Amino acid sequence: xxxxxxxxxxxxxxxxxxxxxxxLQRELDIHLEQLTREYRSAGMSERDAADAARRAFxxxxxxxxxxxxxxxxxxxxxxxxxxxxxxRLLLKSPGFTATAVLSLALGVxxxxxxxxxxxxxxxxxxxxxxxxxxxxxxxxxxxxPGPSSSFSNPFLRDLQSSANLPFDGFLGFxxxxxxxxxxxxxxxxxxxxxxxxxxxxxxxxxxxxxxQFTPADxxxxxxxxxxxxxxxxxxxxxxxxxxxxxxxIHLNNHPFTVIGVSARGFAGLDPGxxxxxxxxxxxxxxxxxxxxxxxxxxxxxxxxxxxxxxxPGVSANRAAESLMPVLLQxxxxxxxxxxRTEYRAKVLASERLHVTPAAQGTGAQRHTYERAIWxxxxxxxxxxxxxCVNVAHLLLARASARAHEFSIRLAIGASRFRLVRQLLxxxxxxxxxxxxxxxxxxxxxxxxxxxxxxSDREHSTVAVAPDAALLAFNFAVALAAxxxxxxxxxxxxxxxVLAPGLKGAHSYHVGRLMGRKVMISLQVAISLILLSGxxxxxxxxxxxxxxxxxxxxDKLLQVTLNPSTYAPExxxxxxxxxxxxxxxxxxxxxxxxxxxxxxxxxxxxxGIVVPGFNPPEGDNGPSRDxxxxxxxxxxxxPLIAGREFTDADTAAAPKVAIVNQAFAQFYFxxxxxxxxxxxxxxxxxxxxxxxxxxxxxxxxxxxxxxRFWYVPFAQLGSDTxxxxxxxxxxxxxxxxxSMANSIRAAxxxxxxxxxxFDIKTVDAQIGDNVRLERALAxxxxxxxxxxxxxxxxxxxxVLSYSVAQRKREIGIRIALGARPAQAAWTIVRGVAHFVxxxxxxxxxxxxxxxxxxxxxxxxxxxxxxxxxxxxxxxMWVIAMLGxxxxxxQAAKVEPASALRGD
Numbered sequence: 001x002x003x004x005x006x007x008x009x010x011x012x013x014x015x016x017x018x019x020x021x022x023x024l025q026r027e028l029d030i031h032l033e034q035l036t037r038e039y040r041s042a043g044m045s046e047r048d049a050a051d052a053a054r055r056a057f058x059x060x061x062x063x064x065x066x067x068x069x070x071x072x073x074x075x076x077x078x079x080x081x082x083x084x085x086x087x088r089l090l091l092k093s094p095g096f097t098a099t100a101v102l103s104l105a106l107g108v109x110x111x112x113x114x115x116x117x118x119x120x121x122x123x124x125x126x127x128x129x130x131x132x133x134x135x136x137x138x139x140x141x142x143x144x145p146g147p148s149s150s151f152s153n154p155f156l157r158d159l160q161s162s163a164n165l166p167f168d169g170f171l172g173f174x175x176x177x178x179x180x181x182x183x184x185x186x187x188x189x190x191x192x193x194x195x196x197x198x199x200x201x202x203x204x205x206x207x208x209x210x211x212q213f214t215p216a217d218x219x220x221x222x223x224x225x226x227x228x229x230x231x232x233x234x235x236x237x238x239x240x241x242x243x244x245x246x247x248x249i250h251l252n253n254h255p256f257t258v259i260g261v262s263a264r265g266f267a268g269l270d271p272g273x274x275x276x277x278x279x280x281x282x283x284x285x286x287x288x289x290x291x292x293x294x295x296x297x298x299x300x301x302x303x304x305x306x307x308x309x310x311x312p313g314v315s316a317n318r319a320a321e322s323l324m325p326v327l328l329q330x331x332x333x334x335x336x337x338x339x340r341t342e343y344r345a346k347v348l349a350s351e352r353l354h355v356t357p358a359a360q361g362t363g364a365q366r367h368t369y370e371r372a373i374w375x376x377x378x379x380x381x382x383x384x385x386x387x388c389v390n391v392a393h394l395l396l397a398r399a400s401a402r403a404h405e406f407s408i409r410l411a412i413g414a415s416r417f418r419l420v421r422q423l424l425x426x427x428x429x430x431x432x433x434x435x436x437x438x439x440x441x442x443x444x445x446x447x448x449x450x451x452x453x454x455s456d457r458e459h460s461t462v463a464v465a466p467d468a469a470l471l472a473f474n475f476a477v478a479l480a481a482x483x484x485x486x487x488x489x490x491x492x493x494x495x496x497v498l499a500p501g502l503k504g505a506h507s508y509h510v511g512r513l514m515g516r517k518v519m520i521s522l523q524v525a526i527s528l529i530l531l532s533g534x535x536x537x538x539x540x541x542x543x544x545x546x547x548x549x550x551x552x553x554d555k556l557l558q559v560t561l562n563p564s565t566y567a568p569e570x571x572x573x574x575x576x577x578x579x580x581x582x583x584x585x586x587x588x589x590x591x592x593x594x595x596x597x598x599x600x601x602x603x604x605x606x607g608i609v610v611p612g613f614n615p616p617e618g619d620n621g622p623s624r625d626x627x628x629x630x631x632x633x634x635x636x637x638p639l640i641a642g643r644e645f646t647d648a649d650t651a652a653a654p655k656v657a658i659v660n661q662a663f664a665q666f667y668f669x670x671x672x673x674x675x676x677x678x679x680x681x682x683x684x685x686x687x688x689x690x691x692x693x694x695x696x697x698x699x700x701x702x703x704x705x706x707r708f709w710y711v712p713f714a715q716l717g718s719d720t721x722x723x724x725x726x727x728x729x730x731x732x733x734x735x736x737x738s739m740a741n742s743i744r745a746a747x748x749x750x751x752x753x754x755x756x757f758d759i760k761t762v763d764a765q766i767g768d769n770v771r772l773e774r775a776l777a778x779x780x781x782x783x784x785x786x787x788x789x790x791x792x793x794x795x796x797x798v799l800s801y802s803v804a805q806r807k808r809e810i811g812i813r814i815a816l817g818a819r820p821a822q823a824a825w826t827i828v829r830g831v832a833h834f835v836x837x838x839x840x841x842x843x844x845x846x847x848x849x850x851x852x853x854x855x856x857x858x859x860x861x862x863x864x865x866x867x868x869x870x871x872x873x874x875m876w877v878i879a880m881l882g883x884x885x886x887x888x889q890a891a892k893v894e895p896a897s898a899l900r901g902d
Contacts, residue, residue, distance in 0.1 A: 082425040104434035107384030109441020129204025131359040150302040166314040172304040180755035182250035187755040193275035210260030233276040252564035272365025291721040299334035388485040395489035427486025435478030452775035524838025527787040534784035535867030543859030550696025552636030557736035560757040562725040593628035607681015622707035642691025657687035795882030820891035
């Protein structure tokens, strides 16, 4: 209670300062009056009693000050006065304040925007119960280039049924983007996630509406056609209508009942890809066609990502060791893993399971963007450092102009600590203003970053709305920056020399100017690092865009269709009918079907049988595609020899195949491949090679040349797993994007229940493929330009200050016969070697960062001479612009005026 009373009194002293002062004065008057009465009672006269009371009481001012000190709010009051004084000073210098705030706001806001990306992509934990107990199960072997996260459903069930494992449970899921949803007779594409029945229960996520899956929903194959909508999809597609519960929707033309809506903000275990809806794994055969035996019972079909929840206190290594017996059992039960060869035995013996903490999810998004985000983080940190140095320049110049004020305050008794505190208060106030403006910059730049860095598919899960952590980071950076740029000028200004300061002269000395020149070197070095990065990333982007992909990208549209309800024997007729409809559209120059979308990061490897050829151990075989007639003409891939597939290559005709140059070279060497027989792995070599095509890139632009072989979809018979969903390629005579509606109408004329997926021009697809490189190039150029301008402004400020300080000296030199050019050169020479030191330092740091940015570059090395030379040239031009005006001012100094001190 006493503490509360004291705090209340102190708070009252702060908030009601005038009344507290009045109370203090009344209290002092009462004490004096009491003493006076005592002395008067002792026989003194009124005047003598009053004088004696004042002498006995002591100095009233000192007593009042002691009373104020006893309130323990003096420091707060002084800081408040400092803030008021600092605010007045900043308002009196709107140009200085605006320049400093804008410079810092750009640096603070850029860092906050990058932190927002880092937080969401790298740091944020999954919104589930005890996320630190969630782990991912992966597998490595000598056959895999990296960890594999795909397992079979029987293996997952083995884990779930195993006793005495240090896990509270296991769950599995698989994502599929090409699911057609039919609602109110309108087909639309949706993304779906197949999850185990214990998915939500094990994660500890509660529904926003209805109920979620239970293990009972995932027992019998194809028995529980129920679906849980994601919160975003429920709002976007159904307008957050609660009556959607128990409604029937059709997925790939199969009826499903909506039983619930998942929690708001829950995107699943892959935060970068939130599915529209979820169904149970037991329904996978209903919606997805798998090659070979049923996927739910096939141990050779590995398509499920497996996660587990560790029991408390269990280490990842111990958990991984506990799973090995289950893996060995899987080897024994899988007939496809029989040790047929010595190499196969080595592969199986090398397989190891790993348990990886997954509190942030699968890590797919983090793996894609982490390096680029850290590179951007370094850029914006450099920009903030540059802004701090620039503001420090401004504060030093401002402090020099206030030398007279500081000298007077020191002369009348102010301590140096008091001056430092006052100047730091001004810096902190600038930091607060910059933090507020930085929030606006962060929000705007955050939206730009998301649109540049994150692909369209992931926009829904990466937001730019500020939260408490972002606000705290923003102001923490602003305040840290304000201390960084304010401390040195404050300490230096508190050492003002009294005598010249009181005379009104600037407290200029060599050491102070030297410190500013050192800062110039730092600015030049930082700017050169950013300009070098801009040059490297720009050159890398140019190299990527200049790659010969092997096909023509102009005026080419691609759209994927999945006629999931068609019987296998009807599919060839459907596709042939549809392609003829599209070819007859005005503006269409060519159209053809193929299975694999271009530059979509998708790959389809296939075993191969080539008579007389024994593949080397570990060879994964060539890539394979299923295509229609006139495919090569539509894509603009030249044929080196032979002919294209035609409409006559049907199931009744002899089987034919086309291979690319890499395939022909690998399997046939110098022999002519035309007429050779090949076949799929495990099958007969009953395909005759009828043509050799030029090499082309399919998966991504950076991929090495890949062996490819093509077969016509009409000859695959009932094996529809490889060609049920095909991509239609349309070459147009005008803007291909404008043909999207015409193509939708053409598909609708054939079957209006068919949904179209990912209608996109190939140029746009390529743009997505180089999204990171384009973002890095764009942002590095922007930040490089900002850095160069700040460095140029800093150089201009230092030299202008130098000219002002040395005006009298320059005037004397000119009066003694020095030419104006010599006076200008004196100024330039004084700072030239600091610029050269900055250039050398910047180049050294750039080269030392080569290991960080090497993986972000394509076709060039981090020490690329052209990019570094252009950066040095650009920095040199900026430096010359910053030097030219002060040097010109030095050359124009009038000796008479300078000697008079004008």
